[in-house]
Amino acid sequence: MPIRPGFPSLEYYRKQHNKTYDPKRQTGLISDHGENWKDFRSKVNHIMLQPKTIKLYKDVLEDVASDMVAKLRSDRDENNMITKKIGFEMNLWALESIGVVALGTRLNCFDPNLPADSPARKLIQNVHGTFEIVEKVDFGLSPWRFFSTPMFKKAMEIFAEQERLTKLFIDQAIENMDKSKNNSIDTSNSEKPILEKLLEIDVRVANVMASDMLMAGVDTA
Numbered sequence: 089m090p091i092r093p094g095f096p097s098l099e100y101y102r103k104q105h106n107k108t109y110d111p112k113r114q115t116g117l118i119s120d121h122g123e124n125w126k127d128f129r130s131k132v133n134h135i136m137l138q139p140k141t142i143k144l145y146k147d148v149l150e151d152v153a154s155d156m157v158a159k160l161r162s163d164r165d166e167n168n169m170i171t172k173k174i175g176f177e178m179n180l181w182a183l184e185s186i187g188v189v190a191l192g193t194r195l196n197c198f199d200p201n202l203p204a205d206s207p208a209r210k211l212i213q214n215v216h217g218t219f220e221i222v223e224k225v226d227f228g229l230s231p232w233r234f235f236s237t238p239m240f241k242k243a244m245e246i247f248a249e250q251e252r253l254t255k256l257f258i259d260q261a262i263e264n265m266d267k268s269k270n271n272s273i274d275t276s277n278s279e280k281p282i283l284e285k286l287l288e289i290d291v292r293v294a295n296v297m298a299s300d301m302l303m304a305g306v307d308t309a
Contacts, residue, residue: 095119097225097232097240101247102296116296118304132297135285144279148188156181159198179306183215186305190298191257192264192283211253215306217246254299262287 095118102115114120114128135141160177163170170177180197187195195208202209221243225232232240261283286294 091121095222095226096230097222097243098247101244105244105247114293114296116300118300128293128296131289131293132286135282135289136297140279141282144281145189148194149185152181152184152188152194155198156184179216180212182306183212183302186301187211189282190301190305191254192261192281193257207253207256210249211257211302214246214250214253215302218250218303219306221246250299250302251295254295254302258283258287258291258294258298 099115099119102119103109103111103113107113112124114124117125117128117132120128156177160170163172163177165171184195184197187193187197195211196202197208197212221239225237225239225243231237232243265284265287283294283298286297
């Protein structure tokens with residue numbers, strides 16, 4: 089079983105922050121180890137690695153890619169050069185793409201007029217903030233392992249915000265699923281979206297997996 093250094097602060101948040109400590113509480117694929125990792129992986133593996141599921145997202149992911157190309161075109165200056173940080177732009181593309189799969193919706197990351205107080209904008213900022221804070225608390229000196237520090241408290245706030253925002257989008261997805269089940273269209277033979285399959289396992293599994301997908305998707309872009 090894998091025992092890997094990763095995101096100990098995130099593991100702490102999901103396992104015991106403001107909770108009764110339970111060593112068997114699963115925290116997700118990017119932070120769990122050993123038997124907990126194996127058990128969580130076995131729950132989601134058959135859902136995440138289904139090639140036929142790709143067909144569900146083919147068209148919308150092509151739309152995301154086209155929107156990304158259009159955005160980069162519009163960002164060119166008079167010398168036909170892109171002056172913005174291309175790494176950040178690629179992160180937006182990754183987040184928009186993963187959001188479709190993880191949350192079942194477009195986040196509209198490319199929209200310059202997206203309201204600052206909208207859940208989508210907050211989630212975009214949160215995911216980027218997560219990587220910044222994790223780099224400081226987990227890959228530098230880590231006194232938070234012995235006593236609470238201001239940086240550690242900020243990390244817990246960021247993780248809590250991500251959990252809240254992810255739950256908000258998943259609750260919206262559940263509401264949309266319930267509405268579709270009440271219509272007259274027979275979808276019994278249709279391939280179900282990844283989020284719907286995860287929700288059939290457990291709501292917490294869906295929340296944790298969605299958060300992990302957002303972080304991993306942006307991190308590997």
